[in-house]
Amino acid sequence: MKAHPLAMITADEIRAARRILSTAGHLGEHVRFAYLGPEEPAKADLLAYSPGDLVDRRLRVLLLDRATGQSHDTIVSVTRGVVDSFEPIDPVSAGQPPILVEEFEAVQRIVDADEAWGKALARRGLTPETVRACPLSAGHYDHPEESGRRIVRSFGFHQDHEHDHPWAHPVDGLVAYVDLIAGTVLRVIDEELTEIPREAGNFDDPAYTGPHRTSLRPIEITQPEGPSFTVEDGVVHWENWTLRLGFNVREGLTLHQISFRDRDQGRDRMIVHRASIAEMVVPYADPSPVRFWQNYFDQGEYLFGRFTSSLEQGCDCLGEIHYTDVVMADESGEPQTIANAICMHEEDYGVLWKHSDLFTGSNETRRQRRLVISFFTTVGNYDYGFYWYLYLDGTLACECKATGMLFTSAYPAGGREYAGHVAPGLAAPFHQHLFSARLDMAVDGHTNAVDEVDVVSVPIGEDNPYGNAFTRRFTRLATEDQAARMADPVAGRTWRISNPQVTNRLGQPVAYTLVPEGRPALLADPASSIAARAAFATRHLWVTRHADDERYPAGELINQHRGGAGLPAWTAAGRDLDGEDIVVWHTFGLTHFPRPEDWPIMPVEHAGFTLRPVGFFDRTPTLDVPSSSAAHCHDE
Incomplete structure (x- = not known):
């Protein structure tokens, strides 16, 4: 292939990887793609690369059989059409593949069907139909009954109606330990009976927030001649x-x-x-019996890239925007595209340098500018934006x-x-x-x-x-x-x-x-x-x-x-x-x-x-930055 070694994954490459794995007999009814990502070339190969060189495009795929819990770490060459490696993962010594969205969704059904969970909710005057399961990664605490098993732990949050944000109504003192492969609840800890908070948290409901203010006047950021950057083939x-x-x-x-x-x-x-x-990592400080384990690695355990937001001009980004779509594999190994995943724009950033000289009468000002490259991801209750400047x-x-x-x-x-x-x-x-x-x-x-x-x-x-x-x-x-x-x-x-x-x-x-x-x-x-x-x-x-x-x-x-x-x-x-x-x-x-x-x-x-x-340049590298145009800055 003539694609650059670091070019982003394409939908065709994802389809090819799935086809290669299927032909090799590594897929089946219950096998899921827990991860698919680029296997970047060795650094030495990247440094030796010249445009036009043939590139072996390889993908790393973590496969999980949801029926058995068996998982494999595989390397697939979509250039040569072969599986380069197919190694079993020992969950005891190596850990487990990331948690699937499909598994998170299954937890609601699993806890709803559990008798002990139902009794704990009834003790609080609740029924499973009104409680949202919130499954989280389990961590590792040397519990013998969890060794080798694929485990999550789940809290519950009461939801008054379909549009009610359940984060406002935690069902505290209660947690379920869930075996994702067996589809059962291993253990329910019902430690403390507390009153469920009743105040809503519906920040998106005008009935809760009150009328929006009308005093903010529009801000328009324009670049009539277009942006100063270019993007070509990444x-x-x-x-x-x-x-x-x-x-x-x-x-x-x-x-x-x-x-x-x-x-x-x-x-x-x-x-x-x-x-x-x-x-x-997000470690929590509550040492109580139902919360001591609460900490999670949003990348390694959840793959936060898969929750990337599609950004909207005027909301997430202002100005002359360039968006880049990204393609990733869903859990069946099929490509899915997130539109407007990466946002790129320029921002004015105030004064770059300025001096009014006592002796020469010189009066010069230059404005700083920065290029912003960003994306946002939503992992459960938190949203994270990452900005490179x-x-x-x-x-x-x-x-x-x-x-x-x-x-x-x-x-x-x-x-x-x-x-x-x-x-x-x-x-x-x-x-x-x-x-x-x-x-x-x-x-x-x-x-x-x-x-x-x-x-x-x-x-x-x-x-x-x-x-x-x-x-x-x-x-x-x-x-x-x-x-x-x-x-x-x-x-x-x-x-x-x-x-x-x-x-x-x-x-x-x-x-x-x-x-x-x-x-x-x-x-x-x-x-x-x-x-x-x-x-x-x-x-x-x-x-x-x-x-x-x-x-x-x-x-x-x-x-x-x-x-x-x-x-x-x-x-x-x-x-x-x-x-x-x-x-x-x-x-x-x-x-x-x-x-x-x-x-x-x-x-x-x-x-x-x-x-x-610091000493990288021999002198100020911005001496050639021009002063602002007369339309924006008086220049004598």
Whole structure:
């Protein structure tokens, strides 16, 4: 095939993979596609690729037999029409494939038919017909009866009518453990009888919200001459930036081969080989018998890419918009298209630089602009928007916008120690949203190194008699075991990623600096199950030697895995990092203590990080940015 090795999956390729697997005898009435995504070529092959080269397009497929629970990890070449590998998955040692939407839907029928669940609801004056099952991933807690079984745990939420948001009415103190293969309830825990909150949470019902305000006047963002960027065959050009778009059902949006055209040097300079959000975890803080297990990996367990929203102009994106559709496989292995999945547009971002000079009378202002590449996904009650920002000055940033509805519990008269009181009788447990950015760095090439940079006060002494001095301390993170680090806002801690083989005109190694927000990492006890399973979230920074098969920070199969996979396993080798091909992993996110203002709909919370050039350029790379036109800015 002549398609680029990183081109997005097509509907024809998905159909071909299904046909190849069927011909090989690997499909059947009960076999489902738990995952289908691109098997990206080895990095060395990508770097050696030239346009026109033949490409072996391969897909990775996880198959699950819903009748037996047996699953297989397969690699299919749609170019050669063969199954390259077909390996059984041991659920005890390796974990389970991601949970199917079909399985989530089945849980309602399973609990509705269970006698113990029905009795627990009757004790609360409810019937199964009015209670929505909310199944969630089970985690791993060494329960012997769950070993090797495919398990979810389900809460219940009362729904008054078809359009009533059930998140407002948690049936608290009750949870069912469900065997998805057997189609039965293993166990019902009926721990506490609490009053079901009655206040509605119907944020989309004018009868609840009241009339909409009429004082907001329209804002129109126009580009009469069209946008400044181009997109062709997945390759984006904007100002000096070039990159390739990617998408898969697990990570969602991915960015590849990000480079910046240095006009002073007359060449395109690589910055990042591949960038993605490679995992996220949402750990909850309620230790009660019905909620202690509540934590989920929205990517590894649920595949949040499959819940990608179709974006709408004027609602999700403003301005001159370019949309990209994505194709993924449904659980029967048939292609489905999500229209307008990726949004791309330009934004004005205020002043880029400005100076009014005392001596020369010069008065110059330039405006900053950024290219925004984004997608939104809805996973249950929460909605997440992921935004990658490219700026005129060579800065690259990522932001998550978290919104949606709170995951709720009841708030009894005695209160909840580990939950916020958000409405009468209604609580929402404390929790975190922690994301792992995987940044396969290539700062002017693939030989990079990382220094931790702290600000340091200098005590009064012979060289600092008046005590005004301060400086920086650089610590080279030379091996993987040294490079598992925490942010330190008090020290202004950043991490500088440099290329020791390339220097700027001042003789300094060219570099980009990772600027963290420095919010809390995982707050669960180090001995907890979630700390073992989400070990990546216990540190703000990890650095590893590049390896093609090290893609996901918590390991390949997260669902019901006992933990220890991914970053802690890889970094135990303590491989050298200094001047090597490295991957930087950054944990960022939110610690959420829910407040009344988050109910019934949560205004966006922001979390992210920034990559800034530090000595990468020989001078300001925006000297050639023109001043705004006379129609928008008075220019004397």
